[in-house]
Amino acid sequence: MAVTTKSAILEEIDELISLIDPTMAAPFTVQIVNTKPYDDQKPGTSGLRKKVKVFQQEGYLENFIQATLETQKLQGATLILGGDGRYFMTEAIQIILKMCAGNGVSKVYVAQNGFFATPAVSAAIRKLKATGGIILTASHNPGGPDEDFGVKYNVANGGPASSGVTNAIFELSKTISTYKTCDLVDIDISQPKTYKFGSFTVEIIDATDIYVDLLKTIFDFDTLKTFSCRKDFRLFVSGLHGVAGPYIERIFGKELGQGPENMTAHKPLPDFGKGHPDPNLVYAKSLVSVMFAENAPDFGAAFDGDADRNMILGNNFFVTPSDSVAVIAANAECIPYFAKGLKGVARSMPTSSALDFVAKAKGIQLHETPTGWKYFTNLLENDLCSICGEESFGTGSDHIREKDGAWAMLCWLSILADANKGSEKLVTVEEIVKNHWKKYGRNYYTRYDYEGVEKDGALKMFDHLRSLFGTEKLTQLKCVGDEFMYTDPTDQTVAKNQGIRFIFEDGSRIIFRLSGTGSVGATIRMYIDKYEQENIFSEPAVALQNLIKHALELSKMQEFSGRAKPTVIT
8 A cells, every 4th residue: 555645745735726826835946957058148239039949949048047137136126027929938938937936036027928018018117116127029020930039138227238238148148057947837827916936926917007007198198089080080000910919909999999990910929920020111011001002091000029119101101210200309299298398319320310400400419329229228318318219110218218119109190180280181191291301301211131141241241341441432432431439428338330331421321230130140231311401202212323322332232242132121
C-alpha cells in the first residue's frame, strides 16, 4: 500500500486550489536557471527586434529580460506590461511575469488580453507612478511565426529608455550566466482581476481607461462628436489588425458615436492579417483603397502595430507626416490643451523643414534632433517642446513621452471641427493643407526605403558618401555634405553619425540614413526635401525629379544596394 506524506497531500491541495483561483495559492518558489549569453542583444532605435524564432531560442528572451530587471534594479518596483498583440506575445507575458516574481518585482499591471498600445503604456506609467514598462512590440514590422518580435523598456517618465540604459542592458546580456524565474502558475489575462502571490501582485486592467481619460483632458470630445456626426462628413479608420483595435472601438465607437461601418481591420491578430502593420500608402491598403475611391470618406486614419504611428488622409488626398505635424502646430490653439500657446516644437533631422516655417512665424524655438523618440523625450521632459514629429509617421506632444497615433487623429478632427464652425459647405482636409501651403510655402518631400539590403553593401555606400564631402563634384552641384551630429540641450550628451546630409544653396536637402528598426539586413532610407513659396501645386515626383536624380547618382544606390527600385516610396 502506497504511503502518502502530509507534505504531498498539501502540495496536491495547493495545486487544486491554484487551478480554481490562483490568488489563493501558496507563495511561489524562486528558481535560478543556468544560461549562456547571446552576442546579438543590442537594442536598436526602439528596443530589441528579432525574428520570433530567435526569441524562442532557449534563454534568449529570458536573458534580455533578466538583464533589464537587473541593470534597472527593479526589485520592489511596479511595472506595466503588454504589447501589440503579435505572435508570441501571450507566451512572453507569462514568461516575464514569472521572471518579475522571481526577481522581486512588487507589482505588474497587465493589459487585458495583453493589448497595450505604446502611447497608452506611457500614459499608464505616468498615471500609476510605475517604475517603468515592458512593451512587447516590433512596431510597424510584420508579425507571425516567421516574422518579427520585439521587447522595449520604457522608464519612469513614460518615455523610451535612453542609450545609457540600453547600453547597460546590452553589456550585461553579453556576460549573463543565470536568470531568475519561479513556479508561478500561468495567469488568466482575459478579464480585469487582481492576483496576489505572497509579496507579488498582478493586476489585469482595461488599458483603454487611463488613456482615454487623458485624451479627454486634451480635446473637447463633445465638439468632436458633434462634428464627426455631421451629415456631410464621413470618417474611416484602420487599425491594420494591430493593437489600435480596442482603442478605435472605444474612441470612435463609444466616445464619438461612430458605427462599425466606419472602421476596418480593428481586430488585433497575431500576424496582423498577414499584412504589414505600417501606416503608409503601400501597406495600409485597407484604408487607401477606400480613401482613393469614388465617393470616398472625408477623413481617414491608419495606425501601426503598436498604435504610436499614424497616417492621415482626406478624400483622394494624402497628408505627408512632415506636413501633418506642421499643420497641427500651426493650428494648435484650436485644441484646448494648447490654448495658451506652444513652448516650442521639434522634428527629427530627416523630416522636412515644413515645421521650421511654422516655428518662425509663431516666434517659438525649433529643435532638430536625430531619429528616435528618445531624443524628443528630453525636450518634452524639460518644457522645451510642446509638439514634435518625425517623417516616419510619428507625431506627439508633451501629454506623454511617446508618439501617439490616436492623439494625432484627434488633433486633425479638432482642426477640421474648428475650420468648419459656421460653414454650411464642408471644409476638407485637402483645403486645410493647401491653405497651409499658401500661408507658409510648401516642402515637397519623398522618402525611398530600400529594405533588407546586404549590410556590407549598405556600409560601403555610406563610406562612399562620406568620401564626397568637400569634393569638386559637390561644389558643382552647389551643395555641401556633412554627417549630422546632435548635442542635447538638456544634458549636453552628443549623438554622432546620425545621417548624411547634402544641403543645397536654396535649402533643398538630400539625406541618407541607415534605419535601426529592421530585424534582418539593413534598411537604407533616402530623403528628398525641397521648399517652394510660389510653385506649390505641382506633383511631388515632378518637383523633386532633379534632386532624386542627383541623389541616386551621388549614392550609386543601385551599385551598392543591388536594387533598381526602392521597396517603398512615401
